[in-house]
């Protein structure tokens with residue numbers, strides 16, 4: 082029998098104040114629980130790398146070593162190899178953004194770009210603006226630099242630019258260090274910022290003289306509907322983050338950032354302090370992988386796979402979830418966002434869900450201030466369709482049990498009445 086070990090942290094009063102606001106990632110914490118054999122995980126945002134033919138990657142990696150072994154094993158330029166930046170500029174041209182390699186810095190995933198941007202822009206107490214809810218990893222990266230985070234609510238058209246206008250009106254020109262947005266199939270809501278709102282957002286940012294950071298890991302994973310031009314295609318002042326994680330594989334840790342040159346220069350200084358340079362081996366491997374047009378078929382196959390899983394999840398939600406539930410219908414990406422009546426605390430229900438073999442991320446993880454406990458993020462990217470059906474049915478039982486309890490208390494007059502379910506759109 083194992084004995085519980087209590088670990089005292091004798092340095093607990095020595096850590097920098099900046100770490101006080103950095104919360105552990107609920108998703109990472111859940112990975113431990115999610116290792117049970119029969120666990121169905123809707124908590125992660127992990128790409129289905131099994132669909133990337135391993136032979137293609139083996140060929141790319143061995144050709145990187147055989148053909149350019151010395152470079153692959155050596156330190157490289159901090160901004161990344163010019164060849165991989167040429168690959169990025171081709172990828173960006175396909176989505177409507179014209180760039181030269183010198184406009185791009187390669188980073189260790191988009192995550193590193195978020196950390197470096199936070200490092201170069203944020204002083205303690207600075208206001209920054211994000212969507213609410215927003216990507217947990219961005220909240221982690223930003224909060225280490227102790228900003229005051231203002232969340233702009235979202236609806237089915239993305240960030241509410243009317244609310245943004247109000248907030249900016251209050252804080253005035255240059256009143257925030259930046260506005261951070263994930264315009265395509267947002268993490269965690271799955272919602273896409275409409276073209277009209279993109280223009281409004283840029284107009285407001287220009288009027289109030291505030292930089293915009295556009296984070297776009299999912300834009301190429303569109304299942305239906307027309308392509309929306311990135312903010313960076315509409316305004317070359319926009320700081321744009323991209324990544325190979327969802328179109329190839331996150332294990333290579335390759336992303337990129339494009340920004341006005343003075344911002345890139347600061348970012349490079351920050352990157353040199355962080356890691357000197359990225360892995361040349363990973364970069365050459367990606368260059369070789371993308372030199373073979375087969376990557377397009379792989380991406381198509383991945384997108385089809387996610388689309389099928391999205392369909393399955395939406396069908397299962399409609400079939401099993403209680404009428405009080407509302408959810409988004411993403412046109413791409415990895416996530417569906419579910420909202421339950423405000424009296425349901427989905428954080429406290431999580432343990433029960435795990436017991437029944439299904440995981441999700443409670444919504445408060447995606448807000449800096451504890452809001453969102455009646456919401457959850459469901460990732461449809463990873464589980465097989467039959468598991469998705471089973472997992473949603475299990476989750477529905479957990480929710481139904483809890484709602485039953487509330488209804489019983491409400492009937493007995495011990496709780497305010499459960500509000501009637503709104504029409505399901």
Ligand SMILES: Cc1ncc(COP(=O)(O)O)c(C=O)c1O
Nearest residue numbers: 126190191192216268324326336
């Ligand atoms: C919105 C968003 N930004 C950034 C990242 C980080 O991606 P990367 O693997 O490129 O670091 C993710 C990962 O899921 C994400 O969802």
